[in-house]
Amino acid sequence: MEQQNTTRGAMWLRLLAGGAPSAHDWAAVQVRDAELAGEPARYIAVVPDPANRFPRARNGEVGLVEGWQLAKAVQEVVAMDREAAVKRPIVAVIDVPSQAYGRREEAYGIHQALAGAAGAYAQARLAGHPVIGLVVGLAMSGAFLAHGYQANRLIALDDPGVMVHAMGKASAARVTLRSVEALEKLAATVPPMAYDIQNYASLGLLWRVLQLADLAQPGEQDIALVRGALEAALADILDDRERDLSGRLHGKHRQASRRVRELLQTQWEAAD
Amino acid sequence: MSTHIEQLLQRDSFIERGARSRARALLDAGTMRELAGPFERLHSPWLALQQLVTSADDGVVVAKGLLDGHPTVVLAIEGAYQGGSMGEIGCAKIAGSLELAARDNRRGIPTRAVILFETGGVRLQEANLGLAGIAEIQAAVVDLRRYQPVIGVSAGTVGCYGGMSIVAGLCSYLVLTREARLGLNGPLVIEQEAGVAEFDAKKRALIWGLTGGEQRAATGLADACVQDDTLEVKATVARLFAQGLPKQHRSERADDFLARLARVDTAEQPAPEDVRNIYQQGDA
Numbered sequence: 001m002e003q004q005n006t007t008r009g010a011m012w013l014r015l016l017a018g019g020a021p022s023a024h025d026w027a028a029v030q031v032r033d034a035e036l037a038g039e040p041a042r043y044i045a046v047v048p049d050p051a052n053r054f055p056r057a058r059n060g061e062v063g064l065v066e067g068w069q070l071a072k073a074v075q076e077v078v079a080m081d082r083e084a085a086v087k088r089p090i091v092a093v094i095d096v097p098s099q100a101y102g103r104r105e106e107a108y109g110i111h112q113a114l115a116g117a118a119g120a121y122a123q124a125r126l127a128g129h130p131v132i133g134l135v136v137g138l139a140m141s142g143a144f145l146a147h148g149y150q151a152n153r154l155i156a157l158d159d160p161g162v163m164v165h166a167m168g169k170a171s172a173a174r175v176t177l178r179s180v181e182a183l184e185k186l187a188a189t190v191p192p193m194a195y196d197i198q199n200y201a202s203l204g205l206l207w208r209v210l211q212l213a214d215l216a217q218p219g220e221q222d223i224a225l226v227r228g229a230l231e232a233a234l235a236d237i238l239d240d241r242e243r244d245l246s247g248r249l250h251g252k253h254r255q256a257s258r259r260v261r262e263l264l265q266t267q268w269e270a271a272d
Numbered sequence: 273m274s275t276h277i278e279q280l281l282q283r284d285s286f287i288e289r290g291a292r293s294r295a296r297a298l299l300d301a302g303t304m305r306e307l308a309g310p311f312e313r314l315h316s317p318w319l320a321l322q323q324l325v326t327s328a329d330d331g332v333v334v335a336k337g338l339l340d341g342h343p344t345v346v347l348a349i350e351g352a353y354q355g356g357s358m359g360e361i362g363c364a365k366i367a368g369s370l371e372l373a374a375r376d377n378r379r380g381i382p383t384r385a386v387i388l389f390e391t392g393g394v395r396l397q398e399a400n401l402g403l404a405g406i407a408e409i410q411a412a413v414v415d416l417r418r419y420q421p422v423i424g425v426s427a428g429t430v431g432c433y434g435g436m437s438i439v440a441g442l443c444s445y446l447v448l449t450r451e452a453r454l455g456l457n458g459p460l461v462i463e464q465e466a467g468v469a470e471f472d473a474k475k476r477a478l479i480w481g482l483t484g485g486e487q488r489a490a491t492g493l494a495d496a497c498v499q500d501d502t503l504e505v506k507a508t509v510a511r512l513f514a515q516g517l518p519k520q521h522r523s524e525r526a527d528d529f530l531a532r533l534a535r536v537d538t539a540e541q542p543a544p545e546d547v548r549n550i551y552q553q554g555d556a
Contacts, residue, residue, distance in 0.1 A: 053538045056466060065533055071526040101457050101465040107482045107542045108533065108550070109493045111456040112522060115441025118407075119523035122414035141394075141403065142456055145435055149407040166394040166403045166435075171464045176396050190321055192360070192401040205404050244371070245411050248404065256317055257405070260308055260364035261371075264334065267307040268372045272336075272343075 007060060008137035008161065009095030013045040015223050016093065016230075023076075028052060028060070029069040036089050037231045042077050044070065045093040046147055056102030062143040063100035067113025070147055074120035078127050089130040089234055092121070092148040095137030098168065099146070114146040121150035130237040132230055135197075135206075139164040152243070153207040153233040157226075159215045162197045169195070191253050204251015207233060284502040286427045287451060291348035294388055294427075295335035297502045298346050298509060303337035307369070314361045318398040319354075327353050330361035334369050340510045343376070343383045345369050351390030351430035358391060358436060359398040363405020370412035370422075377419035385416060386509060387443065389426040392458060393434015406435035413442045421445060421517055423509055426485075427500065428452040442523050445512040446494040447505065448485030454494065455483040481544040491551040493522075 010030070017032035023042070024031050027049035033042050048060040057063030062070070074090060081087045100110060125131045133151035136159075144164065148154070156162055166172070173180045187193040191202050201209050208229055212222040240247070249257055286294060296304050308314060310328035319326045331353035335346040347366045349356045366387065376383035394402035413422050421444035426432040428451030432440050437456050440446055448454060457465075459473035472478070481487060489497035495512065498504045532550050536542070 053536075055538070056470070065530065068526045068530045068533070071523070072530065075524070075526060098465075099456060101462045101470075103462070103471050103482070103541050104536075104538060106455045106457060106462070106471075107544075107547050108536065109441075109488075109491070111437035111454065112441040112493055113529065114456065115410075115438045115523040116526050116529065118410050118438055119414055119442050119521070120526070122411050123524075125411075126415060126418070142435060142438065144403070145407055145410065145438055149403075150411060164400060164403075166399040167396060167461070168465070171461050172396050172399070174464050175392075175458075175461065186322060190318060190397075192318060193397065193399045200400055203400060203404065205400075244415070245408055248408070253401070254360070256314070256360050257364040257401075260314060260361055261368040263308045263312055263314075264365070264368040264372060268336070 007047055007095055009045040009060070009093050010047040012134065012136045012226070013043055013093045015218065016091070016227065017043040024069070024073070026069050028057070028066050029073060031073045036091065037234055039088065041089045041091060042073070043091045043093060044073050046070070046096050054100065054102070054104055056105060057100040059097060060095070061098050061100040062096055062114065062117070062146050064105055064108050064110050064113045067110065067117045067146050071116035071120040074117070074124050077129060078124050081129070087127060087129040089132060090124055091230060092131065092133045092151060094133055094135045094139050094144065094148040096140060096143035096147055097138045098140045099142035114142050117146035118150055125150060125152055126243055128243065130234050132233045134226070134230065135162055135164065137161060140168070141166050152237045153247070154205060155208045155210060155229050155233060156197050156201070156206050157215065158197055158209050158211045160196070161215065163195045164197070164200045165195050202251065203253050205248045207236070207247070283500065285500050286502045286505045287429060287449065287500045289502070290352065291333045291350035291388065291390070295333050295346040295348040298386060298506050299335060299337035299339055299344065300341065304335050305337060307334040307336055308365055316359050316361055316398065318359060318401070322397055324397060330359060330365070331356065332362035332365045334365050339384070339386070339513070342513070343381060344386060345373055345383060346386045346388065348388040349390045354395060356391035356430045357395030358393065358402045358406060359395040360401040360405055363402060363409060367405060367408040367412045370409065370416050374412065374416040374419065377416070382420060384420040384513060386423045386425060387439070389424055389432035389436055389440055390430040391432060391434070391436045392430065393436050403435060406439065409439050410442055413439060417442070417444050417517070417521065421513055423447065423512055425505060425509065426452040426454060427505065433458050444518055444521060447496045447498060447508050447512070448488055448494045449498055449500050450485050451500060452485040453479060453483045454485070454488050482547070487544050487547070491547050
């Protein structure tokens, strides 16, 4: 438990969902039902489980079991509110170092487990549940796709410890046949290759970036700032008629994404 | 035996076709129209910044037409270009097309989609925009599959890896050949992250044994393992479309998979038979 509380994800889950009991007795996937803006909400985080049965998933990675547990935690929310007019929000507290890299994982289909999680979040969003992703630490690769990237709105803390990327530096260097130094040099000039949150923000994928006074030990003010941002995101989602991810296409570095969609729209019906 | 050889010689290979030719072969003769094609000169702005070779279609072909008479869009990834890696433009082509197919359905036009996966996943030279683009593809698959099946095909030889393997896991049905591989993390990356004892990227038999098309179909992680034969691929896709939507998508079966994983002995590394034993036992 001690190690769990030292991760950013575990800390923010505790700060936001307080003393709410765990909805499951799972070790790595932590699920808490607490309030957001005075109404019921579900908070979900992935934390390290040093005793994980799968040895490659002991440091907070999203592995086989974690992927399917995330899926289940989200499916439950959709089932609970199936008949309800107001769908409760889901807050994904994101601090995930990576997916689990291992032979067992590939053998038993970790891609399918992560599809379970990503699909559940997307279905919840389409069903009308406001989904908010709060990036408080690492948001890496497949782990981020499974936990948070399907959110209606993404919020990140402005912190050197907050990083979003497709692959760790050593592996990315090996796959692209570059040295880590060369990779870092390129990352400084090519915004989508950078690892830091300011460059990431320039891509237009984040709804808000929050500046905290004390990142390691957030005080009352910092907690109020994060909570206020979650409430504002919730209000913004409820004001929005769209349930898709189109809000992410406005960034200055997404011109090509917009141009391709415009072309497709124009040519789509002409092709019939 | 001689007829077997004759059949082999007469077979129209799907694997040997490029992305555009694969898309054309799946659609009814004379119905294919390519959208956002190479004459639009959609070169990756990010590869150009790094003095790397670009392609006028960014390695993704959007082909609209009819499949067995039904309106269908085929999204084909060219494995021969940059390892089939997904950058901003390629992702936008696939996500944007799926979004329009879903919009068609909301307007009463039953457009369906086939994705031809031949990809190592995110193009690392466009890292975060590739990852974001794949999240958008996932969102669009989940939207569209509310109305029509989304069918994934991976023929090989690149296979389907990275974030795009998660997209494959979201598809309503998945068709593989024996030559195809499907997995999240490529062997090289596992070797880099976890060491050679965890996964030796040179052991080809091990890789295909655990993640090849035959194994994936035998363990229910794919719906069909077909010959490298264009007619058979098309007939299988058409048959799966004719089945309509599955009662439950594979990605929705959290309870089933959690029950199976609870039975896995994690002390040892699994052999292909171990996975078959666990995944063929049913969902008790």
